[in-house]
Amino acid sequence: MNTILCTTRGGEASYPNQDRAIQLAKEQGSPLVFLHVINIEFLDRIASPVLVDIESELKHLGEFVLAMAQERAEDAGVQVHTVCKSGDLKQALLEVIQEFNIHTLVLGSPAGDTASTTQPYLQSLIQTIMERTGVEVVVVHNGEVVEHYSPV
Template identity: 50%
Template sequence: MKKILFPTRGGLSSRANQDRAISLAKERGARLIFFHVTDIRFLNHMASPLLIDIEKEMDELATFMLAMAQERAEKAGVEARYVVGHGIFRQALKKVIEEQEVSLILLGAPQGRTGLTTLDFLQELAQELQTDTGVEVILIKNGEIIDHFTSESGEFEHE
């Protein structure tokens, strides 16, 4: 079965993109993997035992948000699961792509000004992921496909 990877923060602003990920998985008959990365590097100045507690709390919150997304997908008839990664987003993303043998990556642009990522960043990341992994990458915003990165016959194509 094909696998679609959808990295998400899991909040309300991600809902339209999550819905699109669910519908795309249903259309393609694919398993959907919701993915979140916990990165606590910004807390490096804190005591180590406290960092462990904070990372655990952040993982629990991510697990709760992803479990809700998984439940919505399953109610729509899509086989779904979730994975929580750790560390630098780009590295964790490439690791899970390889481990899960993903055939499609959906990157969702945040609604409005709620996210820290920009469309330029996502396009650069999509191109890098497609080039490095050979996996098809689709960018979505507000539930709509806005860009598509694929490689046919070994050549890079950007729509």
């Protein structure tokens, strides 16, 4: 069975992309995994006890975002799992792809200059993920497929 993985940050921009992943899972009769990754490395100059508190709060927020996505997927009749990880996005993706035997990865496209992810980073991430795992990658923006990469 083909399992689909969809990364999500939460927020309004993520909803159409989550909906596209839900639609793909429903069309294919596939299970869906939503992944939220917390990375606080940019806060490396803050005292360690404060970092623990910040990471804990961000984890709670991530779990809430995932619960909302899970509810929408279940309402659509899709079997869904959620995973909240801390650390590097690439490493988290590789771990979840292996753990859940993922066949298709759905990623959101950067939303211009204000995005936290850049287009060059996304392209590098896609190349690495495909080379290491052989998964299909679908890039969506506002719920529309803008790029599709099939394994060779």
